[in-house]
Amino acid sequence: MRVVLSTYGSRGSVEPIAGLAVRLQELGAEARVCAPPDEEFAKRLAEVGVEMVPTGRPVRPLVTTVTPGSAEGLAQRAAELMAAQFDTVAAAAGGCDALVATGPLPATAGARSVAEKLGIRYVHASHQPVSLPSPHRPPPARRGRPLPSDVADNRALWDLDARIATAMFGEMLNTQRAAFGLPPVDNVRDYAFTDQPWLATEPTLAPWQQPADLDVVQTGEWTLPDERPLPAELVAFLEAGTPPVFVGFGSTPVRDPEGIARVAIEAIRAQGRRAVVSRGWAGLALIDDQDDCFVVGEVNHQALFRRTAAVVHHGGAGTTTTATRAGAPQVVVPQGADQPYFAGRVADLGIGTAHDGPAPTVESLSSALKTALAPETHARATAVAGTFRTDGATVAAKLLLDAVS
Template sequence: MRVVLSTYGSRGDVEPMAGLAVALRALGAQARVCAPSDKEFAERLAGVGVELVPVGQPVRTQVAKGARPSGSGLSERAAAMAAAQFEAVAAAAEGSDAVVATGLLPAAAGARTAAEKLGLPYAFAAFFPSYLPSPYHPPFARPGQSLPEGVTDNRVLHDLDARFMNETFGTGLNAHRASVGLSPVADFRDHVLTGRPWLAADPLLGPWQEPADLDVVQTGAWVLPDGRPLPAELEAFLEAGEPPVYVGFGSMPMHGSGDAAQVAVDAVRAQGRRVLVGRGWADLALIDGADDCFAVGEANHQVLFRRVAAVVHHGGAGTTTTAALAGVPQVVVPQMVDQPYWAARVAELGIGAAHDGPTPTYESLTAALTKALAEETRVRATEVAARIRTDGAQVAAELLLDMAGRT
């Protein structure tokens, strides 16, 4: 059996697909991943023996330009993204048995169009519940979208969100579909998600609430087991003192990142803790030469997080799940999309603190760290870690083989 996995987004959109590809390989299936052409994505996939089919420009290059996502030119960018993903997936899926898509919805629309053109089964996977319409949560904020104030009915808000997607993404998608001989779709969102999407999130961390309008299949998070050792210099720093607090914001640009690093280091030091700075795409750096701080680039978070006192991060699905599995308290400083959702869940579960807003100050981060470093939070994080599932990728792989008829 051969499967194409399609995504367009940041590291958090690519890493789970690698996890699913490895799980499929363990069941005797072959998988290739259509994803952005970032060097780090290629290296990560190559490191676990998964083929990358590069699509479009590197995401990190776009993030480095420093602009927040906006609605200007969004329709044109979405149409180009859908067309590029279609071309890559259609070529990669020749002779394959199924297509699974995730990531930005225009890219997923291109992947579904390719699957339809080739007559292949298709599934869409979301990595957090609020990516899917539900009466229990509102849609997340999209660039260029303005939902009416005072409306609290989530079904109404999701209907408005679907209308926005039709107006912004639907015309471009249907023009492309016409160019490849396919009929137009009436509802962009429902076409991409299907009536039975998968939710690749842990049922405890990110539960799907029933009853809902969609027949959602919750597989659990797609975790890619990571056996890489930590760099020698990082090991030396960890061994040299008490567990530090890790501060890193992954693929987030963190505008004013110099200020963010200063605030974070000062706030952690005020707790009497050492600091481990994850450079990430914001390129965070040390603020001085003191030996209580160390900066690290790419590292195995599954191993590292078990050796720190707390993790301060942006609240991506992957980082939140990895920290939860490690049983380490978290401080989530949410920036966009799913991150406010994960910040709220961390606070609700009692395994850390949700920072109020995307820009930490010394005072606000100190308050959040005080809560996260409390003994009761550490105990609760340990308890929750024992309940997090690690078989999500295997569950999804089995579903996919069944969907494609195990050919």
């Protein structure tokens, strides 16, 4: 059996797909991943023995140059991303038995069209429940298309979201489909999602609520075990004192990286703690040369988080899952997208705090850290970590193999 996996996004999107590809290969299938051509993704996939097909433009320059929340240039980027599905992904999927797609709607709608043309199994997967239509929550607003504030009925808002999505992407999708010899679709979102999407999240952290209109299959988180050793200099820092507080915002841009680094370090020091600062795509840096802080680049978060007193982060699905699995108390400072949802889940589970707003002050972050560093929060974080499953990628791989066979 041969499977092509298509994704477009940051590390939180690529790593789970890589985890599924590894499990598919362990079960005897051939798997290749279509992913952005960023060097760090190519390196990571090569490390775990997964073939990568570079697809679309690199993600990092797009993320770091676009104003957060801005719709400027969105139509062009969406058209390019969709075209890459009909071109690069279609070529990679030739001779395959199934196509699994995740990522932005232009990518997944294009990917399903490719699967339709080739007559192969298609699965839409999401790494968070926020974007899947549910009567229990409103849809996230699409860039440049705010939802009306005077409508409270969630189903009505999801219906409106479907119309907005088709207005934004319908013409470009149907133009590509016509060139492929395929008929037009009249609901881009629901076409891409299908009636039975997969939700690749840990049920304890991000459950799918019933009843719902979609027949969602929750497989569990697609974990890619990270066996990379921590850098020797980082290990020496960790062993030189008490467990530090980690602070990092992953691939999420922040408006004032210098200011947020200063606030974080001062708040951590106010608790008598040391700090490990992750540069991330925001380019966080140390604020002085004191020896109680250490800066890192790309490192093994699975190993590092187990050795921290707490993790201050943006609330991305990947980082939140990794920190929760490690049993690390968290302070989530959400910047947008699905991050407020994960911040709320951390608070609801009692494994940390959700900061109110994207721009903390020393006082607000110090207050949040006091809660996160409390013994009862640590105990709760340890207990919740013990409930996490580790077989989500294996479950998904077996489901796919069974469905195709």
